[in-house]
Amino acid sequence: MTIGIMGTKIGMTQIFDNNGLAIPVTIIKTGPCFVTQKKTVEKDGYDAIQIGYKIVKPNKLNKPLIGHITKSGTHTLKYLKEYKINHSDSSPDLGDLISVDQLNIGQYVNITGNSIGKGFGSTRKRHNFNFGPMTHGSKNHRAPGSIGAGTTPGRVIPNKRMPGRLGNQRTTIKNLEIIDINTDDNLLIIKGAVPGKRGNLLSIQASKK
Known part of the structure; x- marks a missing residue:
C-alpha cells in the first residue's frame, strides 16, 4: 500500500x-x-x-x-x-x-x-503527580502546590505542568x-x-x- x-x-x-x-x-x-x-x-x-x-x-x-x-x-x-x-x-x-x-x-x-x-484532569491524573501529606491535619492532598518561581522572574514559567484538558489529542x-x-x-x-x-x-x- x-x-x-x-x-x-x-x-x-x-x-x-x-x-x-x-x-x-x-x-x-x-x-x-x-x-x-x-x-x-x-x-x-x-x-x-x-x-x-x-x-x-x-x-x-x-x-x-x-x-x-x-x-x-x-x-x-x-x-x-x-x-x-x-x-x-x-x-x-x-x-x-x-x-x-x-x-x-x-x-x-x-x-x-x-x-x-477525558475532560478536565488534575495534575495527578494528567501528569502523574504525587499525593500531598495525608495526615497531621494537612489540607493539601490533591492540590498542585506552588507554581511560582519567586520574586525573580516573578511569573509562571511557560509550559508549566498544570491541570487542564486531558485526552482528545x-x-x-x-x-x-x-x-x-x-x-x-x-x-x-x-x-x-x-x-x-x-x-x-x-x-x-x-x-x-
Missing part, C-alpha cells in the same frame, strides 16, 4: 491462536475509499493523493464540497484526507477505489486517530500487526489497541518496519 486508507473503529475483542493464547485485537471497518483529487508538484508544489471515505446523501454536505467531489466522478463522501506520495510512486487515478484488498495479513501499519477525551500508534482481513465486510483485525472510542475515525498507513 503506497498511500493510506481510512476506517472506523468497531471495537475490541480477543481471538485465540493455534497455541491457545488469547490475543487482544481491534476490529476496524476499513474503506471503501475513493480518490477525489490528485496534487502534483507542477500545480500544487507537492505530490499527494486525496481520498474520501463514508458515502452519504448529498444533503449531508455543503455545495462547495459536493462540487469538489463531483469532479472525481465518485459518490458524495463525508470525510476527506490527503496523503503525500513520492513522484516515482505509481499512484491511482482520479475516482479509483481503494479497499482493504491492498493490505496483507502479517503486514505492519501505523494508525492515527483522536484519543479518548491526535495520536499515532506505530507498527501494529494485521492479524486477519475480511474482504467481504471490509473488516481489518489489528493486534492491540488503536486510538479512540468506538466509532472513531482512523487513518491507516503502511509502516516502514
